[in-house]
Amino acid sequence: MDRKVAITGASGFVGRNAGSFLDGKGFEVVALVRKGRAGFGRTVVTRDLAEKKLAAQVGGSDALLHLVGTGRQTTESDYETVNVSLTRNAVRLCRRAGIRKIIYLSGLGVGKSSTLGYFISKFKAEQEIIRSGLDYxxxxxxxxxxxxDPLSSMLAREAARGQVVIPGSGKYRMQPIFVDDVSQVVMRAIFDRRFSKKTVDLVGPKAVTYNRLVADLAPRARIRHVEFERAYHEALVSAKGPFGVDDLSILVGGYLGDHKRLARMSKLAFTGYGTMLKYLRE
Ligand SMILES: NC(=O)c1ccc[n+]([C@@H]2O[C@H](COP(=O)([O-])OP(=O)(O)OC[C@H]3O[C@@H](n4cnc5c(N)ncnc54)[C@H](OP(=O)(O)O)[C@@H]3O)[C@@H](O)[C@H]2O)c1
Known part of the structure; x- marks a missing residue:
């Protein structure tokens, strides 16, 4: 059977991993990027997913994996443009190209009652997809x-400089998931009816505090807790720091999800937290 998938944001962290994985599984992969080459499949450069030529290039795909997104705003790149408008364009591209299924990575914690700008943009993107009439x-x-990945890369950079900064108490929790598991789940979602028209938490088997994650990933680094107010102020005045303002909000949000449902739907044996750490340290 010929299997084909188109991936937006193919040059990003998840795009590179899922794209190479699907390429290795025999999918014909069309990698949509805004510049450069993806390093797998067939690269197609697009400014905003709206060019007429794209439909022919992605046509025949079993799904569009829409991974363009940003978690930090600048004056040149805001949430409405990147997260909402480009999702609208992704939906239109599916319609024009006759692609019936779209797979989207939103964010844990997103919902109708979100008050955070990033979450609101992801919620609006979700709504564009749900209302599109496409399978999703x-x-x-x-x-x-x-x-x-962005988080462990940031911790590695800080550790190399001699100290890792933890904003506030570090007691807030998260539920990291291994990227190889994400690639497997995405492949399941392309064809498996259980994933049809569903919104699903993409979370690993174990919840850990940020303190624990930092200790596990940077065991020899000096840890410095900074007052949350100070971390927030630094994030407000400079885009160069380790965290953006919304990164900090998401961290302290302590969002956890339903791993059991994901495991039931995907029937995958997920990588445990300890094993994931071993891969990250290799
Ligand atoms: N990684 C996570 O832990 C995580 C968690 C929750 C949600 N997500 C979501 O999952 C998706 C993929 O995440 P990721 O970790 O792979 O992110 P990433 O590494 O930052 O990649 C984002 C991709 O979006 C593209 N992009 C950003 N702004 C764009 C614009 N204005 N026009 C066109 N393309 C643009 C980037 O292109 P360039 O390479 O050219 O910059 C890149 O290919 C995102 O939507 C993200 O919000 C990720």
Whole structure:
């Protein structure tokens, strides 16, 4: 059977991992990027997913995996443009190309009563997809971890400089999931009817505090707790720090999800927290 998938945001962390994985599983992969080459499948450069030529290039795909997104705003790149408008364009591309299924990575904690700008934009993107009439799977991920993921890369950079900063108490929790498991789940979601028209938490088997995660990933680094007010102020005045303002809100949100449902639906044996750490340390 010919299997084909198109991936937006193919140059990002999840895109690179899921794209190479699906390529290795025999999918024809169309990697949509805004510049450069994806390093797997067939790369197609697109500014905003709206060019007419795209439909022919992604046509025949079993699904569009929509991974374009941002968790930090700048004056050039805001949530409405990146998270909402480009999702609208992704939906239109599916319609034009006759792709029946869209798979989207939203965020854990997103919901109708969200008050955070990032979550609101993800909620609006979800609504674009749900109302599109397409088949869909919306995943709401906690922190996706693997070689080169944004969180462990940031911790590695800080550790190399001699100290890791923990905003506030560090007692807030998260439910990291291994990126290889995410790739497997995404592949299941392309064809398995159990994932049809569903919104599913994409979370690992274990909840850990940020303190614990930092100790596990940077065991020899000096830890410095900074007052949350100070971390927040630094995030407000500079885009260069380890956290953006919304990163901090999501951290202290302590969002946890329903791993059992994900395991039941996917029938996958998920990578345990300890094993994931071993892969990250290799
Ligand atoms: N990783 C996680 O732990 C996590 C957790 C929750 C939700 N998510 C969501 O999952 C999706 C993928 O995450 P990721 O970790 O792979 O993120 P990532 O590494 O930051 O990749 C994001 C992708 O979006 C593209 N992009 C950003 N702004 C764009 C714009 N204005 N126009 C076109 N493309 C743009 C980037 O292109 P360039 O490479 O050219 O910059 C990149 O390919 C995102 O929607 C993210 O919000 C991820």
């Amino acid at each position: 799977t919306i995943f709401r991920p906690s922190y996706i971890m693997g070689k080169g």
